[in-house]
Amino acid sequence: MDMKRDYYEDIELFKSGTILFWSIVLLVALFVAPVFLSNYHLYLFNLIMVHVIVAVGLNILVGSTGQIALGHAGFFAIGAYGTVLLMTKLAIPFFPALIITAFIASFFGFILGLPALRLEGPYLAIATLAFGLAIMHVIGHMELFGGRQGLMAPTLDIGIPQLGLSWELWTEKSKYYLILIIAILMVLFAVNILKTRVGRAFVAIRDSDIAAEVIGVNLTIYKTLAFAVSAFYAGVAGGLFAFVLGFFDPFTFNLIISIIFLVMVVVGGLGSVMGSITGAALITYLWYDVFKNVDEVPVVGDILLAFSRKFLTASGIDNFNFVALGLVMIGIIIFEPLGIFGAWIRVKKYWKTWPF
Numbered sequence: 001m002d003m004k005r006d007y008y009e010d011i012e013l014f015k016s017g018t019i020l021f022w023s024i025v026l027l028v029a030l031f032v033a034p035v036f037l038s039n040y041h042l043y044l045f046n047l048i049m050v051h052v053i054v055a056v057g058l059n060i061l062v063g064s065t066g067q068i069a070l071g072h073a074g075f076f077a078i079g080a081y082g083t084v085l086l087m088t089k090l091a092i093p094f095f096p097a098l099i100i101t102a103f104i105a106s107f108f109g110f111i112l113g114l115p116a117l118r119l120e121g122p123y124l125a126i127a128t129l130a131f132g133l134a135i136m137h138v139i140g141h142m143e144l145f146g147g148r149q150g151l152m153a154p155t156l157d158i159g160i161p162q163l164g165l166s167w168e169l170w171t172e173k174s175k176y177y178l179i180l181i182i183a184i185l186m187v188l189f190a191v192n193i194l195k196t197r198v199g200r201a202f203v204a205i206r207d208s209d210i211a212a213e214v215i216g217v218n219l220t221i222y223k224t225l226a227f228a229v230s231a232f233y234a235g236v237a238g239g240l241f242a243f244v245l246g247f248f249d250p251f252t253f254n255l256i257i258s259i260i261f262l263v264m265v266v267v268g269g270l271g272s273v274m275g276s277i278t279g280a281a282l283i284t285y286l287w288y289d290v291f292k293n294v295d296e297v298p299v300v301g302d303i304l305l306a307f308s309r310k311f312l313t314a315s316g317i318d319n320f321n322f323v324a325l326g327l328v329m330i331g332i333i334i335f336e337p338l339g340i341f342g343a344w345i346r347v348k349k350y351w352k353t354w355p356f
Contacts, residue, residue: 031177031180034177039171042172042173042176043244044285044288044289046175046179046240047244048280048281048284049176049179049180050183050240050244051261051264051280052183052187052280052281053187053240054072054280055265055277055279055280056233056273056276056280057186058233058264059268059270059272059275059276060190060229060233061226061227061229062262062265063206063265063270063276064194064202064203065203065205065223066205066206066207067113067124067227068128069124070126070259071127071130071131071132071135072128072132072230072231073132073136073253074108074135074136074258075105075231075238076234076235076241076261077135077139077238078104078105078234078235079098079102079105079235079238079240079241080241080248080253081145082097082100082101082104082105082239083097083101083238083239083242084151084153085145086101087154091162093161097239098239101238102232102235102239103232103235104235105231105235105238106228106231108131108231109229109232110225110231112128112131112227113223113224113225113227116223117219117220117223129255129258132253132255133255135253136250136251136253136254139250139253140249145250148250148251150247150248150252152246153246155170156168156170156178157169175244178240182240186233187273187277190273191273194273198225202222203271205219205223205226260287260325263325264279264280264284265279267279267283267329267340268340269338269339270339272339274341275339275340278340278341279340282340283328286324287321291324291325
């Protein structure tokens with residue numbers, strides 16, 4: 001039996017030497033990986049890490065606080081457009097631009113969190129959905145944001161060019177290390193915030209907001225704070241996403257991407273930081289690689305292509321990723337409601353009690 005003997009066990013980062021060891025192994029593997037990966041796979045890993053940041057932040061809101069959100073594409077867009085515009089229009093260096101934009105997204109998250117004080121369930125989901133769609137259309141109709149033609153991200157310079165201190169990142173490998181370090185810091189921050197009084201208040205609201213209010217949790221503060229923190233994560237991820245793509249337009253941040261973010265959290269496991277990481281990695285890999293090139297999969301690709309040509313159109317197979325993603329979501333909900341993290345708990349319990 002795992003018995004806690006000290007209050008500090010509740011806030012320690014690594015609960016055992018085994019977790020510490022495998023965490024170090026994982027970090028070493030991530031830092032060594034670019035040596036063995038092609039540019040395409042580095043690009044895919046960059047997308048995965050960007051989505052990990054979004055999923056971890058969204059899980060704080062959805063999984064830990066119990067607030068449904070379908071508008072994170074709006075915060076994601078604010079992060080991307082804000083970072084690029086601050087760097088190009090106001091000549092602000094990358095890191096200050098990224099942080100300022102993240103706080104701008106956080107402010108919008110706070111504003112969006114106000115309806116959460118009175119709305120719940122599908123009503124809150126619709127409100128957040130409307131925000132995401134509104135941001136996409138506002139950006140698309142303003143010349144400042146490039147209109148429907150979008151924006152081109154400048155060269156990623158993490159130095160201070162205004163003072164003659166320039167450090168440009170041209171390759172996918174250099175961008176990989178930058179995004180990896182930021183992703184690690186954001187994950188550690190999420191792990192720690194959930195162990196604090198704020199994190200416990202979030203969980204109390206998720207379990208029962210009435211009971212939480214009775215014991216002294218200020219619902220106004222903590223519900224809006226959950227939205228603000230989650231939006232901050234999306235803003236940081238959006239700023240990094242702009243430089244991963246290089247070019248983007250308003251339609252890059254559509255309704256589908258908000259749904260995909262939520263799918264990442266649900267598939268990974270609600271309320272689990274590690275679940276968010278695995279969910280984001282799996283869904284990004286499936287969405288941007290496996291499902292996108294499904295016609296190249298041996299046997300299966302030929303069958304789907306023949307089916308599409310006979311009953312639909314030859315180009316209809318491009319929409320198979322939507323169908324496949326939906327099937328993955330349905331399968332997770334039916335067979336493992338706790339997601340990948342729940343499956344891991346089952347496996348761990350099995351081996352702990354084997355052969356009994």
